[in-house]
Amino acid sequence: MSELLDYQQVLLDLLETPGVPGYEREISDKLESLFRHFTDRVHRDKLGNLIAFVQGEGNEPRPKIMVATHMDEIGLIVNQIEKGGFLRFTQLGGFDPRTLLGQEVMVHGREKCLGIIGSKPPHLSTPEEREKAIPMQDLFIDLGMGEETVRKLIRVGDVITVARKSMRLQNGFVAGKSLDNRASIAALLEGLQELKRLRVQADVYAVATVQEEVGTRGAITSTYGIHPDIGIAVDVAHASMPGVAADLGMKMDGGAVIHNGPNIHRDLYARFRETAAREGIPIQMRWLQGPTATDGFAMQISREGIPTGVLSIPLRYMHTSVETVCYRDVERTGKLLAHFIASVDRTFVEGLSCYLND
Template sequence: MKDIIDLELLTDIVKTPGAPGYESRIRNRVIEEIKDLVDEWYIDHIGNLICVKKGSKNPDGKKLMYAAHLDEISFMVTHIDDAGFLKFHTLGGFDPKTLTSMRVIVHGKEDLPGVMGCKPIHIMSPEERTKAPKISDFYIDLGLSKEEVEKYVSVGDTITRKQEIIQMGNLINGKSFDNRLSVYILIETLKQLKTIPYDLYAVFTVQEEVGLRGASVASHGINPDFGIAIDVTIANDTPGVPGHEKVTELGKGTAVKIFDASTICDYRMVDFLKRTATNSEITWQSEILTAGGTDTAGIQRMGKNGAIAGALSIPLRYVHQVIETAHPEDIKSTIDLLVKASESIDTYNWEHR
């Protein structure tokens, strides 16, 4: 597995916190990796990290934008009760049934470990036992009194999940693969790029999980001609799921997005990515996701002229749950295709047809 991906770097990226709107720690970690790989980098007002690599033959000033969002689904403290337990609000979409007994880190004046709790099944009524839990049923236990908690924690502090990456057979398993896998992929792509025809804007975006906000701002400022978002997608290749609901499968390569609930990808970008992958012998699969969306929508719509936009997605089991699972080969194929696409984007006929 060490020959496929840099697991040490990926682990460091995954464990560095970054709730929506509070991405500074993970952004600073990314800056350490990319500052010597690009011609310039800057941070815009909303917090996007924008990295520019100049093209070698670009008389028309063409711009290519890549987007990988920094933020992870998280929580925010809304209340501290008299016994020191925390109530919270979600930042991004969670499946409540996956939260029971999950370890978390509360990012106050110091990082404090905690655990999510709810009423034990032993004292639930028969009606309660048959109902799915709600976010409001949960609290966070820090093991401290209210007085001790208030020394470190305030309403508005953010909370992230605490999980380690493990190797599990041929796969890797950990938290916040959405979208730290893509952050890792974009860093590795910048490391491998040499000569590219068009100016590349590699953007590590903010606040994707709460409405594609960073990508929309970045695209409006950059006004790219072309754009590719890098994100994860659902791999329902598990027992009990019929073939037509699988979306993607682990180990079948990077997924070329065709459609999701926020974007109909430009047919030219879809064709370009498929052709590039096939001609370069890079393993790929198609993705049609009938719910959910990615930064592709912000890239496509928010530039002043619109953009020819698409996306590459990493298949993921257990998306938006306590842990997520990916195949290293799918990560590698995404990097490989981004590199090839960056180097050959000027060879494709982009005229409408």
């Protein structure tokens, strides 16, 4: 439908777009126009999940595959305007308050206002204070405006994002905020691009879900609404660095991460591995002993139960404003997703409830 987009460049732009849980409209609008390169059938459900439908070529009834990539990012929200116009805030999703000190933030009020999360200079801190992490409730935002102006522009409930320009690092590495989970959205776009070259039987519901960071809420309602035969969540996985256990740290530039464990349907896991081997896509394994902390958590137990798979992109410094991925891993994940989708037919789907045949 249009010329090939450079999705790495697209990703850098997506990273800078705000999308706090419950307030995903701005990122959602950007994604809608990107999804429209692949289909005219794009809609939002009641929670704001953005759903792009790409029809397959198989005979009806076609398998329904839902791919969930959450578009929200962890954010903050104003809960009090204090004397002098300083803002207090709480969080939407799990920040480490220690990473917030001294950050520049954007407060999305009647106007967008840039502010700084203030910190006490070392000259004034006692040695004991410097030993302690400051809890979030004691942090404040300074907008550089008088209280009267602040009250005109900002209200309790306005959301806040970290102001961070995205960056290219060496060797195809990319850094910025909200790579969790915009990296997976880039993988989805790469995948949809790849799918155009493939023959696909299944109907695909590509979903940019909302509110994952506050408890996979968007996936709960969108999975119920779509009622897919297969649910795939694409998210990010911790990458290795000193101090991280061998089985928990994935390798940067080591390939797409395939999860396996109780949350994952064995046939989907096996099909991912076969597909990767056939297409020569590098992969790595992440073993889980319980449910994943991804949209796959909710998808698997929707309605009568949905066969679920989870792919991930290795990422360092999760839930900070300097999250880092290697873009080659994004491409590999997208490619694996596309070739997996292309491999699904009716027979495969029908076999997913059969645990008694072998």
